[in-house]
Amino acid sequence: MKALVKYAYEDGALEVRELPEPVAGPGTVLVRVHTVGVCGSDIHMWHDSQSKSSKGVLPVTLGHESAGVIAAIGDGVGGWSVGDRVVCETAASICGVCALCRSGRYNLCPWREGYGLKRDGAMAEYLVAEPRVLHRIPDGVPFERAAMTEPFAVAYNAVVERASVVPGDLVVVQGAGAIGLCALQVAIVRGAGTTVVLGTGIDGKRLAKATEMGADRVVDITREDPLEVVAGLHDGLGADLVVEATGVSAALEQSMQLVRPGGAIAKVGWGPQPLGFTLDPLVKKAVTLYGCYSHTWSTWENVLRLFASGRLHPELALGGTYDIDDWEEAFSAMQRGDHVKSVLRTPFGASSPETGVTA
Ligand SMILES: NC(=O)c1ccc[n+]([C@@H]2O[C@H](COP(=O)([O-])OP(=O)(O)OC[C@H]3O[C@@H](n4cnc5c(N)ncnc54)[C@H](O)[C@@H]3O)[C@@H](O)[C@H]2O)c1
Numbered sequence: 001m002k003a004l005v006k007y008a009y010e011d012g013a014l015e016v017r018e019l020p021e022p023v024a025g026p027g028t029v030l031v032r033v034h035t036v037g038v039c040g041s042d043i044h045m046w047h048d049s050q051s052k053s054s055k056g057v058l059p060v061t062l063g064h065e066s067a068g069v070i071a072a073i074g075d076g077v078g079g080w081s082v083g084d085r086v087v088c089e090t091a092a093s094i095c096g097v098c099a100l101c102r103s104g105r106y107n108l109c110p111w112r113e114g115y116g117l118k119r120d121g122a123m124a125e126y127l128v129a130e131p132r133v134l135h136r137i138p139d140g141v142p143f144e145r146a147a148m149t150e151p152f153a154v155a156y157n158a159v160v161e162r163a164s165v166v167p168g169d170l171v172v173v174q175g176a177g178a179i180g181l182c183a184l185q186v187a188i189v190r191g192a193g194t195t196v197v198l199g200t201g202i203d204g205k206r207l208a209k210a211t212e213m214g215a216d217r218v219v220d221i222t223r224e225d226p227l228e229v230v231a232g233l234h235d236g237l238g239a240d241l242v243v244e245a246t247g248v249s250a251a252l253e254q255s256m257q258l259v260r261p262g263g264a265i266a267k268v269g270w271g272p273q274p275l276g277f278t279l280d281p282l283v284k285k286a287v288t289l290y291g292c293y294s295h296t297w298s299t300w301e302n303v304l305r306l307f308a309s310g311r312l313h314p315e316l317a318l319g320g321t322y323d324i325d326d327w328e329e330a331f332s333a334m335q336r337g338d339h340v341k342s343v344l345r346t347p348f349g350a351s352s353p354e355t356g357v358t359a
Pocket residue numbers: 039040041154174175176177178179180198199200201202203206221245246247248250251267268269270271292293294
């Protein structure tokens with residue numbers, strides 16, 4: 001089968017390879033991948049600029065934003081049938097017995113192994129999965145949209161499960177990439193009173209997308225001072241929540257200026273660089289800083305429900321669908337800021353664009 005493989009810790013060490021088809025061993029299923037989203041982290045893996053705090057294995061097939069159908073079922077697996085349309089969570093493996101796993105917070109399991117980093121991922125024709133990670137794709141949600149469940153789950157975790165936005169809040173999202181724009185949509189669904197999205201000079205098209213998604217205000221920080229914009233909103237004291245979805249140290253520094261006293265910052269961005277500034281504003285303003293990582297089963301179910309009901313709009317984030325052989329163009333288009341999200345189609349995906357969709 002075709003698979004997009006990172007084979008060395010070097011910039012550019014990524015290629016489509018022919019690999020043996022995996023088999024569904026006992027307790028697992030084989031998923032025939034239809035569509036898989038390109039994540040900012042896949043682009044970092046391409047350039048070998050990924051956060052070194054999460055070290056992977058090599059060679060590894062990239063991809064953790066998959067949608068497909070069950071192709072085979074291993075011994076001992078019940079409740080699933082060949083042909084079921086599914087998305088797979090990213091935690092390919094967890095220990096299952098630590099305190100975090102047992103209390104449902106398995107996204108934080110120290111022994112978690114994610115697809116596309118420590119386990120072969122979904123930028124391939126087939127993927128092996130434990131039934132624990134499977135979710136049914138609701139009828140009417142096409143594979144291309146379902147493949148975006150993961151970035152929306154990241155955003156849902158940050159905005160709802162960690163920072164608990166309440167209706168009426170002023171929410172500022174730093175970053176107009178996929179995560180930032182998913183966070184915008186979740187904040188709107190959650191009832192934010194006003195939403196502001198900040199981006200940089202390359203984000204013109206993505207900030208326009210943010211407006212289309214319902215942002216009340218978008219700011220290119222290279223042209224306009226976001227502090228002035230935010231000071232003119234609500235009571236002028238600052239944002240109830242700032243979502244840091246850039247991974248850039250300068251953005252964290254600015255988030256402490258944007259947030260109101262007693263407010264919160266949800267830090268989603270990975271930023272391996274040292275900070276080089278004081279955190280005193282956090283102390284002075286008694287701000288809560290939430291580290292936000294990944295998601296769990298109920299996050300995925302809620303996102304899929306909101307896709308099915310049309311309250312979240314993955315289709316607005318989808319910028320282009322590419323065959324797996326054209327991965328470089330798919331990655332580059334996102335990197336250039338041409339659009340928010342690229343998805344790759346396997347040969348199966350190309351031959352059956354909307355399999356199983358009833359509406
Ligand atoms: N915590 C998690 O579970 C998790 C999951 C997925 C992604 N992430 C991280 O979230 C971050 C965002 O992911 P993405 O895929 O959307 O990335 P991206 O690179 O596509 O988007 C980043 C955006 O931030 C903008 N930006 C850069 N500096 C800025 C600044 N100072 N102010 C405002 N905007 C600025 C960029 O122009 C771009 O629009 C990344 O760091 C990624 O690694 C974390």
